[in-house]
Amino acid sequence: MHNLHDKLIKVRDRVHEATKCARRDPEGVQIIAVSKKQPAEKLREVYEAGQRQFGESYLQEALEKQLALADLDIEWHFIGPIQSNKTQSIAQHFNWVHSVDREKIARRLNDQRPSELPPLNVCLQVNIDNEASKSGITPDQLIDLAERIVDLPHLRLRGLMAIPAPREDYQEQLTALMKVRDQFARLQQQLASPHIDTLSMGMSGDLEAAIAAGATMVRVGTDIFGARENPLPAKGN
Ligand SMILES: *Cc1c(COP(=O)(O)O)cnc(C)c1O
Numbered sequence: 001m002h003n004l005h006d007k008l009i010k011v012r013d014r015v016h017e018a019t020k021c022a023r024r025d026p027e028g029v030q031i032i033a034v035s036k037k038q039p040a041e042k043l044r045e046v047y048e049a050g051q052r053q054f055g056e057s058y059l060q061e062a063l064e065k066q067l068a069l070a071d072l073d074i075e076w077h078f079i080g081p082i083q084s085n086k087t088q089s090i091a092q093h094f095n096w097v098h099s100v101d102r103e104k105i106a107r108r109l110n111d112q113r114p115s116e117l118p119p120l121n122v123c124l125q126v127n128i129d130n131e132a133s134k135s136g137i138t139p140d141q142l143i144d145l146a147e148r149i150v151d152l153p154h155l156r157l158r159g160l161m162a163i164p165a166p167r168e169d170y171q172e173q174l175t176a177l178m179k180v181r182d183q184f185a186r187l188q189q190q191l192a193s194p195h196i197d198t199l200s201m202g203m204s205g206d207l208e209a210a211i212a213a214g215a216t217m218v219r220v221g222t223d224i225f226g227a228r229e230n231p232l233p234a235k236g237n
Contacts, residue, residue, distance in 0.1 A: 004042060005049040007224050008033070011207075015218065018211035029211055032077050032200075034221030036061065037228035040068040046224060047072050055079045055098075055219050059086045066093060079161070079219060081135050088112045091154075096121040098161035098200050098219075101137050106149040113154035120154060123161040123200050124187075128179045136162070139183050143190050150193055157191075159198035159216070160184045166205060173206040177213035184214070 011031060019026040035043050036057040043054060043065060052073065056062035057080030066076065077096040087108035090097060100106050100122045113120050124145060127136030137145055142160075150157045160183060164176040184199045202210025202218035210218055221228065 004045045004225065007226070008046055008049045008051055011220050011223050014207060015211065018208040021208075022212045024211065028216055030217045031224075032079075032217055032219045033224050034079065034203075034219050035065070035225060036080070036221065038221075038225045039229075040065045042225055043069060043074075044072065047074065051224075053077060055221075057081075059089055063089065063093060077219075084108060091120060092117075094120070096123075096158075098123045099125045099135065100149070101125045101135055101145075103145060103148050106145075106152065106155060110149075110152040110154045115154065119156040121156050121158045121198075122149070123159050123198055124157070125161045125163075126180060126183055128162060128176060128183070129165040139179075139186075142183055142187060146187055146191055150191055156195050157193060159196050159200065160187065161200035163203075164201070164206070168205075170209055173209035174213055177201055177206070177210050177215070181214040 015029050015031060016026050019029055030053060032053045032055040033046055033051045034055040053075045055077040076094045077098060078090050078094045079098045082090065082099055082105050084105065087105060091109045091112040092114055097109065097120060101124065109120055125136040126142060127138060130138055146157060149155060160180060162180040167173050167176065180201055181199065188196050198217060199215050200217040200219065202215045204220050204223035207218045207220060
């Protein structure tokens, strides 16, 4: 089946083209293949096409796929909302968490990270469209939260993640994404940490604008895997 392979290549080409337009190093943008609500066989196929970073939003579903794919060398990224009772499993089974937005969650992830594993890479989720969205800190909370978690020994604060409200128009996308970039620059300036190098933003519909605005990780689901399956029956993530 060449279908998923071709889709991945197309996304890689888009990323490459966008870095060229932005006069950026193509190596400076990583693709996270967002595989939520996709079956393990499809992840395996995308892996065989060369993809190593996968992003999941629902813990239970992710753990099942991790078991099914335990023979592969995958870097797992958790990108969904985090409830406190899920932190232990997340701390044990992921390499990255993009969606930290509370000190309590960060502390639990730190305390529960197995000490034989390297520090858990974390991004703080910022909400720049502050109307009505549920997840993410506001820019005025950013530095305070970052300072509280930057020295936790089992976490490594890497940067910011954002999910701007969907917009069709490129210029409008860019305007929103530049606001995230400004917050990222502020974080880099105000924290004396050499590890803050990651700006996770851009999805299937806005990855070009995200790369123009400075994204270092784009999280692409639909344009790699196709449409997602029907929402899973509610089983507590
Ligand atoms: C689902 C999801 C994506 C991927 O979205 P697509 O539009 O399918 O590319 C990216 N980031 C997060 C946080 C998601 O939940």
